[in-house]
Amino acid sequence: MSEIKKGPWKEEEDQVLIKHVKKYGPRDWSSIRSKGLLQRTGKSCRLRWVNKLRPNLKNGVKFSAEEERTVIELQAQFGNKWARIATYMPGRTDNDVKNFWSSRQKRLAKILRNSVPQPSKPQKNISKEAPDLLKAPSVEEPKLNSSADERALVVSQHCSSSYTNNFDTINMVPLPELVNSTSLPFDQELPPLEFTPSEKKICIWPQFPLPFPHIPVQTNFGQPLEHQELPMKLEDSDFLDYFGQLSASDLGGNVQVPLAPSCSSGQDQRSSEIGVKREMAEIGVKREMEYPLTPDSFINDFPLDMFDYIDPLQSPSGW
DNA sequence: AACCTACCCAACCGCCTTCCT
DNA sequence: GAGGAAGGCGGTTGGGTAGGT
Incomplete structure (x- = not known):
């Protein structure tokens, strides 16, 4: 098994993750790595989706x-x-x-x-x-x-x-x-x-x-x-x-x-x-x-x- | 311009819970 | 019921940046 990647996400990684979610829904995070799609842990994928990629997020918008x-x-x-x-x-x-x-x-x-x-x-x-x-x-x-x-x-x-x-x-x-x-x-x-x-x-x-x-x-x-x-x-x-x-x-x-x-x-x-x-x-x-x-x-x-x-x-x- | 400080925020870590076999 | 895997969550950290001196 290759090394687990850490640190900031790249655009390509985001796209892979988004593609996965579109296909399977926001679940089976661990399979993303087991399928060799990304070298990220399931937890990391989930976190990325939940905090940044999920639709309708107010990213970059200050709290009113x-x-x-x-x-x-x-x-x-x-x-x-x-x-x-x-x-x-x-x-x-x-x-x-x-x-x-x-x-x-x-x-x-x-x-x-x-x-x-x-x-x-x-x-x-x-x-x-x-x-x-x-x-x-x-x-x-x-x-x-x-x-x-x-x-x-x-x-x-x-x-x-x-x-x-x-x-x-x-x-x-x-x-x-x-x-x-x-x-x-x-x-x-x-x-x-x-x-x-x-x-x-x-x-x-x-x-x-x-x-x-x-x-x-x-x-x-x-x-x-x-x-x-x-x-x-x-x-x-x-x-x-x-x-x-x-x-x-x-x-x-x-x-x-x-x-x-x-x-x-x-x-x-x-x-x-x-x-x-x-x-x-x-x-x-x-x-x-x-x-x-x-x-x-x-x-x-x-x-x-x-x-x-x-x-x-x-x-x-x-x- | 350079440095310092405060702030923001993304991402990781570790613990706990839930689910599955 | 036991044990492991996966997911969820709260705490923490570290990098980037804006603003001040």
């Missing part, structure tokens, strides 16, 4: 803002299940999504690194409860596991310091809308989707349309806030500045960032959706009863474990 948002939200929902995420994104491969996410993480880590106060300039506004990451510059990049991590980081940054930065590519939950929301948009029709939640994740749902179930966020803010003229979203950079200026008391002490329900899986699709909705409604009522709104600080009303997500990456297989 909408696509970015979709990836961010789906990543928060599914974790690093790139193949799964890619199924919601026409023309994008798991590799595309993976590369996008990875470069985004690097970019974000850099932003965070640059934004962490230097030891020579101690920040006076950092609360005692703030996570270590925010208190001291870390040599190692924080490993963000999901956009929930980013939210936690960004929000905490805004709560604890006069942090300003341009997070134009970071799409977070539009908190003000959550704050405003007192009812659940249960009238929304949900597109079918199998649900596999990742445990121990903050699932805060976006306000923009997505090709997957738009699970409403449970909010239980009993009364309107002082600063309720907040129609803007977090993706609005002005909002971040605004948000950063608010103190806990400004927010009326009634802010609770909700945790999404434990998105149950199994059963049939429809009953599962109904179940989720009902569960969320119940959680809302229950929480309202169990945790009467008290004049507490804004930061204290975040989920207790929200900073846990700054921990090093967990193996996706562990979810």
Whole structure:
């Protein structure tokens, strides 16, 4: 048997592969080599087809803002299940999504690194409860596991310091809308989707349309806030500045960032959706009863474990 | 113009799962 | 049911390139 060829594909090789797929379909990858058509492994052939030669791929096209948002939200929902995420994104491969996410993480880590106060300039506004990451510059990049991590980081940054930065590519939950929301948009029709939640994740749902179930966020803010003229979203950079200026008391002490329900899986699709909705409604009522709104600080009303997500990456297989 | 840096992306590697015998 | 092959997937790497100094 001749040597297995590696490295970049040549046009001729692509043509052979395309010809094979036309003839036999996208399968029997190993036969391509066994027939002597190409000196590539079956895996390599498959990868080439899936990532580059498959029809309708958006090769060389940058991710649109909408696509970015979709990836961010789906990543928060599914974790690093790139193949799964890619199924919601026409023309994008798991590799595309993976590369996008990875470069985004690097970019974000850099932003965070640059934004962490230097030891020579101690920040006076950092609360005692703030996570270590925010208190001291870390040599190692924080490993963000999901956009929930980013939210936690960004929000905490805004709560604890006069942090300003341009997070134009970071799409977070539009908190003000959550704050405003007192009812659940249960009238929304949900597109079918199998649900596999990742445990121990903050699932805060976006306000923009997505090709997957738009699970409403449970909010239980009993009364309107002082600063309720907040129609803007977090993706609005002005909002971040605004948000950063608010103190806990400004927010009326009634802010609770909700945790999404434990998105149950199994059963049939429809009953599962109904179940989720009902569960969320119940959680809302229950929480309202169990945790009467008290004049507490804004930061204290975040989920207790929200900073846990700054921990090093967990193996996706562990979810 | 040369160098440096950051970013993008194609492709490989290794592990896991599924399928077939 | 066991074992091997093939396929699928996530993590990682390295080359190319654009932009900045």
